[in-house]
Amino acid sequence: MRARLSLLFPLALLSIAALAVVDAARGQVVRPATPVATPNPLVLSRFTLIDGNGGTPLQNAALIVQDGRLTFVGPASQLKPPAGATVQDLTGKYVLPGLIDLHVHVAESDGAVQDPKRTFTRENVEKDLLLYASYGVTSVLSMGSDQPLVYQIRDEQRRRRPTMARFFTAGRGFTVKEGFPTNQGNIPGVPYEVTEPKQAAGFVDELAKHRPDVVKIWVDDRFGDFKKTPINLSKAIIDQAHKYKLKVAAHVFYLDDAKQLAAADLNAFAHSVRDKLIDDELIALMKQHGTWQIPTLTRDSTPFEFEHPERFLNDPFFMRAAPPLWVANLRSPAFLKAMVSDKHFREYPGLLENSKKNLKRMHDAGVRYGFGTDAGVPGRVPAYLDHEELLLMRDAGLTPMQILVAATKSSAEFLGARDLGTVERGKWADLLVLGGDPIADLSNSRKIDAVYVAGNKVK
Numbered sequence: 001m002r003a004r005l006s007l008l009f010p011l012a013l014l015s016i017a018a019l020a021v022v023d024a025a026r027g028q029v030v031r032p033a034t035p036v037a038t039p040n041p042l043v044l045s046r047f048t049l050i051d052g053n054g055g056t057p058l059q060n061a062a063l064i065v066q067d068g069r070l071t072f073v074g075p076a077s078q079l080k081p082p083a084g085a086t087v088q089d090l091t092g093k094y095v096l097p098g099l100i101d102l103h104v105h106v107a108e109s110d111g112a113v114q115d116p117k118r119t120f121t122r123e124n125v126e127k128d129l130l131l132y133a134s135y136g137v138t139s140v141l142s143m144g145s146d147q148p149l150v151y152q153i154r155d156e157q158r159r160r161r162p163t164m165a166r167f168f169t170a171g172r173g174f175t176v177k178e179g180f181p182t183n184q185g186n187i188p189g190v191p192y193e194v195t196e197p198k199q200a201a202g203f204v205d206e207l208a209k210h211r212p213d214v215v216k217i218w219v220d221d222r223f224g225d226f227k228k229t230p231i232n233l234s235k236a237i238i239d240q241a242h243k244y245k246l247k248v249a250a251h252v253f254y255l256d257d258a259k260q261l262a263a264a265d266l267n268a269f270a271h272s273v274r275d276k277l278i279d280d281e282l283i284a285l286m287k288q289h290g291t292w293q294i295p296t297l298t299r300d301s302t303p304f305e306f307e308h309p310e311r312f313l314n315d316p317f318f319m320r321a322a323p324p325l326w327v328a329n330l331r332s333p334a335f336l337k338a339m340v341s342d343k344h345f346r347e348y349p350g351l352l353e354n355s356k357k358n359l360k361r362m363h364d365a366g367v368r369y370g371f372g373t374d375a376g377v378p379g380r381v382p383a384y385l386d387h388e389e390l391l392l393m394r395d396a397g398l399t400p401m402q403i404l405v406a407a408t409k410s411s412a413e414f415l416g417a418r419d420l421g422t423v424e425r426g427k428w429a430d431l432l433v434l435g436g437d438p439i440a441d442l443s444n445s446r447k448i449d450a451v452y453v454a455g456n457k458v459k
Contacts, residue, residue, distance in 0.1 A: 040084045040085060040086055041064055041065065041066045041071075041081075041082045041084065041085040041086070042064070042065040042066075042085065042086050042088070042429075042455055043062065043063070043064050043065075043079070043081045043082075043085045043086065043087040043088065044062065044063050044065075044088050044090050044095065044431075044433075045061075045062035045063075045076045045079055045087065045088070045089060045090065046060055046061075046062070046076050046089050046090055046091045047060075047061055047062075047090035047091070047092075047093045047094060047095045047433070048060075048061065048093070048094045048095070048437070049061035049063075049073070049094075049095050049096075049423060050094060050095070050096040050401075050404060050423075050438070050439065051073070051096070051097070051422050051423040051424065052096060052097040052404065052405060052408040052409040052421055052422035052423060053405070053409060053422055053424075054401055054402070054405045054409070057094075057439065058074075058075065060075060060076045060077070061073070061074065061075060061076060061095070062074065062075070062076040062078075062079040063095070063423065063429075064079075064081070064082065064085070065429040065452070065455040066082070066455075067161075067455070068161040068428060068429055068454035068455040068456070069426060069427065069428055069429060069454075069455070070423065070424065070425050070426065070427055070428075070429050071425060071426075072425060073423055073424055073425050090433060090449075092435070093433050093434065093435060093449055094433070094434040094435075094436070094437055094438065094444075095423065095431055095432070095433050095434075096404060096408065096423065096431070096432050096434070096438070097138075097408040097409070097420070097421055097422055097423050097430060097431065097432065098133075098136060098137065098138025098139065098408070098430040098431060098432050098451065098452075098453065099136050099137045099138065099139075099371065099386055099407045099408065099432065100137070100138070100139040100140075100141075100370075100371065100407060100408060100411035100412055100415070100420065100421065101132070101137050101139070101140045101141065101371060101372055101373055101375070101386055101411075102141045102268075102270075102294045102370045102371060102372040102411050102414060102415070103141060103143050103249075103270055103271075103294050103296050103372030103373060103374045103375075104132075104140045104141065104142055104143065104372070104373060104374070104375050104376050104382065105142060105143060105144075105145045105374070105375070105376030105377055106120075106125055106128045106129070106140065106142040106146065106167070106376060106382075107119050107120045107121065107124035107125045107127075107128055107376075108120070108145045108187070108376045108377055109323075109376065109377055109378050110323065110325055111322070111323025111324065111325035111326040111327075111378060112323070112325035112326060112328075112329060112378055113325075113378065114185070114186055114187055114377055114378065115187075116145050116146070116147060116187055116190055117147065117189065117190070120145075120146060120147040120149060120150075121149075122149065122153060125149070125150075125153055125167075126153075126164060128376070128382055129164035129165040129167060130164045130165075130458070130459075131321060131382055131383045132164075132165040132382060132383045132386075133163075133164045133165045133451055133453055133458040134383070134448075134451065134458055134459075135321065135383035135384065135386060135387065135448065135451075136386070136432040136434075136445065136448050136451050137165055137383055137386050138165055138166060138420075138430040138431075138432070138451065138452075138453050139165060139166040139167075139168065139411075139412075139415075139417070139420060139430070140165050140166070140167065140168065141168040141169070141170070141213060141214065141372075141415065142167070142168070142169045142170065142376075143170050143173065143214075143216050143249070143270060143374075144170045144171070144172065144173025144174075144190075144191060144216030144218070145172075145173065145187050145190055145191075145376075146169050146170070146171055146172065147190075150167075150169045150171060151169070151171070151210045151211075153167060154167045154168070154169055161453075161454035161455065161456055162453050162454055162456070163453060163454075163456045163458065164453065164458070165453065166420070166430075166453065168213040168214075168415060168417075169212055169213055170212050170213065170214045170215060170216040170249070171207055171210055171212040172190060172191055172192055172207060173190075173191040173192070173215075173216035173217065173218060174191055174192045174194055174200065174203065174215070174216065174217045174218070174229070174233075174237050175191045175192070175193060175194070175217070175218040175229055176193065176194060176195070176227050176228065176229040176230070176233060177193045177194070177195050177227065178226065178227045179193070179218065179221075179226050179227045179228060179229060180218055180220050180221065180222045180225075180226045180228075181218060183225075183226060191218065192207075194229070194233050194236075194237070195233075196233070197232055197233060197235075197236035198236075200233050200236040200237050200240070201236050201237070201239075201240040203237075204237055204240035204241050204244070205240065208241070208244040208246065212246065213415065214246065214247045214248065214249050214267070214268075215237065215241040215246050215247070215248045215249070216248075216249055216250070216251070216270065217229060217234050217237055217238075217248065217249075217250040217251065218250070218251040219234060219250050219251060219252050219253075219257050219261065220251055220252065220253045220254075220257075221253075223344060228257075231257075231260040231261070231264065234250065234260075234261060234264060234266075235264040238261075238264050238265055238266055239264075239265075242265065247267035247268065247414075247416075248266055248267050248268075249266075249267060249268040249269070249270040249294065250266055250268075250269060250270060251270050251271055252269050252270070252271055252273060253271065253273070253274050253275060254273070254275045255273045255275060255276050255278060255279070255282065258273050258278075258282055259281060259282050259285055261291075262282065262285035262286050262288075262289050262291045263285050263289065265289050266289070266291050267290070267291060267292060268291060268292040268293070268294055268370075268414065269291065269292070269293050269294060270294050270296070270372070270374075271294070271295075271296050271299055271355075271374070272293070272295050272296065272297070272300070272354070272355035272358050272359060273354070273355075273358050274300060274351040274354050274355055274358075275351075275354070276354065277354060277357055277358060277361070278358045278361055278362070283361070283362065283365045283367060286362070286367050287365070287366065287367060290368070291367075292367075292368045292369060292370060292414055293359065293362050293367055293368070293369040293370070294369070294370050294371070294372040294414075295355065295359045295369060295371075295372065295389075295393065295396075296372045296373055296374040296389070297352065297355050297356060297359070297389055297392035297393060297396065298373045298374065298375070298380065298385045298388050298389045298392060299373070299374040299380070300348065300351050300352035300355045301352050301388070301392060302379050302380050302385075303342075303345070303348045303379070304345060304348040304349055304352075306330060306336070306339065306379065307336070307339070307340055309330040309331075309336070312330065313327070313330060313331070317384065317387070317446055318381065318384050320384075321381050321382060321383045321384035322381050322384065323381070325378075326378060326379065326381065329378075352392075355396075356392065356395060356396035356397075357396070359393065359396045359398070360396050360397040360398065363397075363398060363402070368410065368414075369406055369410065370406055370407075370410050370411040370414045371386075371389065371393075371403075371406045371407035371410070371411050372389070372411075373385040373386055373388075373389050386407075387443075387445050387446055389407075390403055390404075390407065390442050390445055391442060391443065393406070394442050400438055400439045400440075400441075400442045401439055403442065404438065404439075408421050408422065409421040409422050428453075428454050428455075429452050429454060429455040430452065430453050430454065431450075431451070431452040432448070432451055433448070433449040433450040433451070433452075434447050434448060434449060435447035435448075435449045
């Protein structure tokens with residue numbers, strides 16, 4: 001999978017207009033739709049570099065971008081700007097790789113109602129991708145709620161140098177008949193609904209024709225309210241997906257389900273185990289089978305943190321991203337009353353605490369983990385939540401550097417996107433420029449000075 005993803009992009013220093021990129025895994029050729037003019041080189045200098053590898057930041061650093069890729073990264077004293085370059089002095093700024101969110105739902109809702117069959121339009125998808133990019137999130141993985149248009153948008157983007165967040169997708173996810181999230185009020189008719197292993201494998205065959213970036217399974221009964229995908233169906237999906245060299249991620253909640261899925265060679269948990277604290281058995285299974293964790297701590301904070309909405313409504317960083325219909329809900333006493341009347345409302349803070357403790361336990365044990373938010377459904381505000389997720393991971397006991405590596409290098413490694421995730425020569429210039437040091441104070445991630453995707457400055 002890594003080879004397939006990386007070969008979707010042009011090689012360093014070649015004009016994109018001249019390329020014919022071969023997908024080695026499938027023998028397909030991807031060509032640019034139209035010629036793209038080669039821009040002048042871009043030089044950024046005199047900043048502090050946090051390159052995503054986890055080492056000591058490099059002060060007084062510089063980089064050169066040509067045709068969207070990094071052709072020099074190092075001390076400013078060694079910089080030799082190419083002829084015709086645009087040079088920017090970033091004294092006092094911090095440069096790091098763009099964030100990579102491994103769990104979003106692009107254009108799934110209007111902010112109040114989930115209805116991707118209605119809301120998943122090109123306009124809404126591009127609006128979300130631009131929003132993510134403007135918040136420093138330069139790649140997103142949409143997890144299982146996408147409509148067929150997704151592949152056209154994704155593949156068009158990969159033929160060019162994108163000007164918004166890069167789009168990875170699971171296409172349609174999998175659940176069981178009468179299971180979550182095909183119930184009314186969620187996304188009925190969107191995921192595949194499986195009933196027996198042979199049928200599940202056949203649906204994977206159908207999905208694989210579109211070359212999704214991962215496969216998604218929902219394994220959750222929502223506190224016993226719905227049927228839950230049993231392990232024999234999940235295993236059939238996992239086994240068939242692996243025949244196509246596709247990774248599989250599962251929405252989980254319960255520890256017992258997590259153990260069965262890890263033992264079945266699942267590639268990632270798309271959420272934390274929340275019903276209880278994890279144990280040595282799960283850790284051993286995850287390490288044995290290479291199962292990753294995508295924590296999505298904001299998935300566990302958002303069901304209860306809006307009980308007192310004032311801090312959000314008075315925060316411009318939140319308000320710029322929040323859908324107007326969701327803002328209207330937060331200003332509605334009737335809506336807030338209904339929210340806190342949820343029969344599980346008082347349980348949610350405890351579930352978040354379990355998630356944080358479980359993440360720290362996995363980190364300490366050497367389990368691989370990435371970064372995600374599950375943003376895009378009502379109440380989970382796209383792009384804004386990425387900066388909240390950083391802080392919740394800090395509250396779980398991780399250091400700012402560990403968190404930033406998870407949100408950049410590690411997440412790119414999970415995707416198999418070898419050209420992303422770190423600021424290194426030859427890689428795409430997906431960059432986040434901050435006006436404050438995120439290592440000293442992770443909340444400085446909000447001090448966004450500029451964002452670049454493939455060297456294109458995001459408006």
